[in-house]
Amino acid sequence: MRLKNIRTFFNKELEGLYPQTEIDTFFFFLIEEYLGFQRIDLTMKPGFEITKEKKELFHEAIIRLKNEEPIQYILGYTEFYGLPFKVNTNTLIPRPETEELVEWILSEADKDSNVTILDIGTGTGCIPITLAEYLPEATVSAIDVSEEALKIANKNATLNNVSVDFIKKDILKTDELKEYDIIVSNPPYVRNLEKIEIKNNVLENEPHLALFVEDDNPLIFYNKIADLAKKSLTKKGLLFFEINQYLGKETVDMLKEKGFKNIELRKDLFGNDRMIKASL
Known part of the structure; x- marks a missing residue:
């Protein structure tokens, strides 16, 4: 089967399930991963013969996309803040909103000092690894309750050639x-x-485990982390949260009640209340 034919088949199989622009993006990702091709190659090499082995990879990807599996899990990686990250079903897929949070932290941190940083609930490790990359003098640590997530995070630190101390810990049981x-x-x-x-x-x-909280206690992690931060932040230390867009006021009020100052609530690129900075 030729490249132009596999693309026609790909489009037909996914038509109606996804917008055409998204189908195109999926195909571009897959030809880069499976063939080492760029978008221009669709025009320059339409008659390129796809081997049986590669054809099977495309067919498997189509089946998984029909089952609404994220393209990042199919590829096994994604990009965050310009860096590559391995992902699997034990980790959340990093979001653009989290890139905005990282950008905020980088704008506040002293790039030339040995600042100490802790990320709680690290998942892929995208936050601490990116901070370690762009704050080379920093000492960066990260916590997660999931051993499987920490395995991926450690691989990502190696992949990006940075040092992060990953710790298995249940933050809700931490004093x-x-x-x-x-x-x-x-x-x-x-x-x-x-x-x-x-x-x-x-x-x-x-x-x-990394997504949901009970309706009657949605700030359970924020309350716990804020209590711990009160005791462990340095004199000029900063606390940053990514938050539920519907609970911005509640999260700010909680931090005020605990004595935090200079609380700033920011919107993300979609206009939703998404991140908070606070100090003591």
């Missing part, structure tokens, strides 16, 4: 932390009542 200049967390914050807003490709594939 104290070491001293840090910056504590950041993107913890589970989606309430069960909000599941109806979640697309199937997320709901049916990404780890619920």
